[in-house]
Amino acid sequence: MTARPDDAMATVLELLREPPAEPDTGSGYLDLLGTTEAAAGPVQRLWESGPGASGYERLAALVRTAFPAVRPRIGELRLTEGQRVLDIGTGPGQVTGELARLVGPRGLVAGLDLSVPMLRRAAGTAAPNTAFVRADATELPFRDAVFDAVHSAYTIQLVREGAAMLAEMTRVLRPGGRLCVLAPGVARPNERVRGGLERSGKLWLRPAAELVELAREAGLSEVRGSSHMVSQLLTASRPR
Ligand SMILES: C[S@@+](CC[C@H](N)C(=O)[O-])C[C@H]1O[C@@H](n2cnc3c(N)ncnc32)[C@H](O)[C@@H]1O
Numbered sequence: 040m041t042a043r044p045d046d047a048m049a050t051v052l053e054l055l056r057e058p059p060a061e062p063d064t065g066s067g068y069l070d071l072l073g074t075t076e077a078a079a080g081p082v083q084r085l086w087e088s089g090p091g092a093s094g095y096e097r098l099a100a101l102v103r104t105a106f107p108a109v110r111p112r113i114g115e116l117r118l119t120e121g122q123r124v125l126d127i128g129t130g131p132g133q134v135t136g137e138l139a140r141l142v143g144p145r146g147l148v149a150g151l152d153l154s155v156p157m158l159r160r161a162a163g164t165a166a167p168n169t170a171f172v173r174a175d176a177t178e179l180p181f182r183d184a185v186f187d188a189v190h191s192a193y194t195i196q197l198v199r200e201g202a203a204m205l206a207e208m209t210r211v212l213r214p215g216g217r218l219c220v221l222a223p224g225v226a227r228p229n230e231r232v233r234g235g236l237e238r239s240g241k242l243w244l245r246p247a248a249e250l251v252e253l254a255r256e257a258g259l260s261e262v263r264g265s266s267h268m269v270s271q272l273l274t275a276s277r278p279r
Contacts, residue, residue: 047170051149054123054185067162068171071180072153080241083153083197086130092156096131108268111192113137115219115274121145122187125211127176127204128152128194132161132169138190139166149186151176177203184213184277192221193270195250196242205250205257212277218259220250220273226266247271 051069052058063070085091103110111134118124120143126135129150139148148169152158155173162171174180176191177200189208198204208218224244236242245253247264250273254262259275266272 047147047165047168050147051170051172054149054181056180056182066155066159067165068158068173070173072173072175080197082240082242086157086197087154089156092131092154092160095157096133096160099130099133106268109270111137111190111221112219112272112274113141113190115272116141116188116190116217118142118146118188123147123185124149124188124190125179125181125186125208126150127179127189127191127208128197129161129171130154130157130193132157132164132171134190134192135161135169135171136164136166139169142168144168149181151179177207179207179211181211183210184216186211186216187213188217188219190219193223195220195222196224196244199241199243201243201245201250202253202256205253205259209257209259209277214277214279216277218254218273218275218277222250222271222273223269224271225269226271245271247273 118141122142124138124142126138129135129152132150135148135150146168150161150171151174158171158173176198189212195201195204222245224246226246228244233244247266251262251264254273254275260278261276263274
């Protein structure tokens with residue numbers, strides 16, 4: 040049986056801790072933030088603008104074609120058909136679409152983001168087994184252990200509370216489920232540059248070794264970190 044977009048949204052609503060009495064899905068995604076505005080840095084403000092969202096889509100496609108080392112590593116999730124996946128910082132939805140293909144019509148992908156223009160773009164090309172949610176990575180709206188895999192590419196650098204984001208990713212992952220986080224940065228960053236980016240850019244560039252520490256603190260097992268050119272990869276599992 041083929042999934043329809045409404046089915047995907049209905050399933051996502053069932054996965055919520057506190058489903059809204061009147062879900063706001065009028066823009067093609069479930070909006071759980073309304074007019075709430077987060078204190079964003081310059082890069083996040085760009086991703087929350089229309090030109091930023093459309094520019095990102097083109098830029099990401101170009102960069103990923105030219106530099107295979109920075110491509111998302113969704114194979115690390117070891118997905119099988121019919122699984123449920125959460126993609127945090129879904130952006131314009133290109134990677135989310137690849138996840139949707141891997142889990143097939145009986146699977147489900149929930150794409151989560153803060154940015155209205157990104158979510159509009161993502162929802163405009165959504166696969167039928169995919170639904171999008173506007174919410175914050177550090178306060179996931181889902182019940183515990185409802186996803187088989189949790190993915191996030193190039194988003195944790197925009198989140199000051201990296202530990203809270205990993206703790207939330209772990210909470211919604213089922214025992215034995217896989218987690219994959221990709222972040223920009225290098226293995227040994229210059230600390231002065233890093234401090235400046237944090238203060239003025241609101242960018243938190245964490246090397247793989249720090250992501251590994253955060254994952255261990257969050258209680259994950261099989262934790263692995265590695266560095267690939269200018270991207271840092273973290274993979275882990277939730278203990279059974
Ligand atoms: C650089 S884009 C990455 C998009 C996509 N994952 C990709 O790799 O193509 C980062 C995305 O993370 C989103 N984001 C930033 N902070 C977030 C947060 N606290 N919660 C949810 N999404 C967030 C931004 O709005 C943006 O769409």
